[in-house]
Amino acid sequence: MIQLDTLNDMQKEAVLSTEGPLLILAGAGSGKTRVITNRIAYMIEDGINPYHILAITFTNKAAAEMRSRVDNIVGFGSESVWVSTFHSLCVRILRREIELLDYDTHFTIYDADDQKSVMKQVVKRMNLDNKMYPERTLLNEISKAKEQFISASAYAKEAGTDFRRQQIAKVYEEYQRQLKSSNALDFDDLLFKTVELFQFYPDVLERYQERFQYLMVDEYQDTNHIQFLLIRQLAQKYKNLCVVGDDDQSIYRFRGANIYNILNFEEEYPDTKVIRLEQNYRSTGNILKAANGVIHNNKGRKDKALWTGQGEGEKVVFHQYDSDYQEAEQTVWNIRKLLEDGISYGDVAVLYRTNAQSRMFEERLILANVPYKLVGGVNFYARKEIKDLICYLKVIENGSDDLCVQRIINVPKRGIGAASIEKAALFAYQNQMPLLDALFHVEEIPSLARAATKIKGFTRLVEELREELSSGEPLTILFQSILDTTGYLEELELEGTPEAEARIENIEELKNKIAQYEDSAEEPSLSGLLEEIALVADIDSMSEDDDKVVLMTLHSAKGLEFPCVFMVGLEEGVFPSGMVMYSENVEEEIEEERRLCYVGITRAKKRLFLSAARQRMTRGNLQMNAISRFVSEIPDEIITVAGNAVKRDMETKRPVKPQISNVYTAKPSYGKEFVVTRATDIDYGVGDRVRHIKFGEGEVTALVSGGRDYEVTVNFDRVGIKKMFASFAKLQKI
DNA sequence: AGTCAGCGAGTTTTT
């Protein structure tokens, strides 16, 4: 049931305006999600078939959040509403339709890493000097083109007589050819190909226009041109398009977000109804004043003033420390002090500009025995062992994926060297066939006579695994077979180093993730699993319930809120980033940084702590930084400046060093753990009954302390004896 | 084929 009486007038107006174009300018914390979910609920109550409703969000986390809130409020029929990110929407469409564009429906999705590998090959094949043409630059250029819906041939035409751009055009073409022959799409292609599909096949477009008669787009200020095009295509027929956004929170310009999509929405869609949500329900008055004070310095924004009915609350606190080390130590100490005020760890977030800044905080948190989770950084799925194993899955699914084949053909070592792979790749290239096919015909390649036996071993392996898949084995079993038959685990176990141990743990976690997927998906399939892995970032799976301090970048924090926020590293050259000072359009980029600052400040509900360091180590050398300009933009009367008094504090009031027991004290960024989990809070022992998310109930038969974790052996009622690491298994005592 | 030392280069933010 929708709750109209809990909404303010503006929110109500937004909920009730279901027909025609609607622009909702929703300030930070103005109850945006509530409006969207209630609007969906109202539409359904009003007789609109939920089947015709599509809500697009920016992140999977936001999508999941909206999904559950819609389910809660709507009741019957809510499952027919599509809630999706741009990228997963496109994947779902393309899986059905991409054969029209001459791709196979089992296409794989390449991440940044894969893109880089492909580009490396392209550069090599074209004999380009990679000093002049670094992969990064090329990929950036191509990505920018795709965001503008500029194809390789269009790019070539535009290049004119500019030699460099002509070269890039050739790279673009070759890169696309390579992806095509691997039956792969990169992130940008997902959008690009969908828009292309709709352009070439108006009848297909019309089907989707009929399907999605009511569209809603969240975080509209972050959409780029191709997303704009996609929305325009879909909305063209019925024009029931509701976009929600806040130009002050546009922080993805570097990724092609076009702020004019929202600023010019009214021109693009005549008769747009505009609704402003300016009452903030999240933060205290002082926090809002700080935010307004900062963002006020930006030009070219839709002027608005957030206000709150809440009291002023505490003042914002600012500290300048002597060093980055001290900043981290003091921040952790401040967090511990908050506990005395009844704040819990889960209420606290530490936000910084770059991922590299997380390290020192991790170290100090570990030493202080404060539980925390790190969001972002090196993606779990980007780690070597995880990528390797996923490549096995990908090759089973899509044999055209040359990149994956190359990655795993000699992992673990099978004695197939670079030279042999090169020969096979050449043969495949000349005969226009996927590398894997060439390998299957290895006896026809004379130059590979010597390596033939070894290669056959590999192809037989792939064949066996494919048979297993087609015989309908569950994915968990298939994955276990990969581990067993390739000897991947075995090799790591033999190594016995701490690194290898960490990798084994990661593999265990991957196994759990697969089990989780299989458990929760409606129709689990290998392609579904791979899709989820490709599109779901770590932040999306951030569980809400555990009581840990959160560490993340300001970008990752968008859309979230915390009672207490620490914004650290507020220094010129750090935030605003040193990069923007040297760019061509300094002013614009500073404004983007300022919006980022605004986003950070408005994450805080009750308490906001800002800090800077006089000196910090950056890439090996010491830097002296001035206090960020953003600090001085906050009105004096609401800020408490605490100077160096801190140092004395530390000496006299320093908390007793916590006892370290069962605590993982290894260097945090070692292997770039994204969550350092402790096994301290095991509440079960041998003989207890426990529940596992996948395996059900069972009895603990052994508990062995293995270094920094426990290895638990459980005899499950359904599936028998399993060994697992306590920190990953998340067993519940019953 | 595989390993390892040594050197040079690059580091914002991410679906």
Added chain:
DNA sequence: CTCGCTGACT
């Protein structure tokens, strides 16, 4: 500081 590449050696 840390990655990634190169080239020499086992």
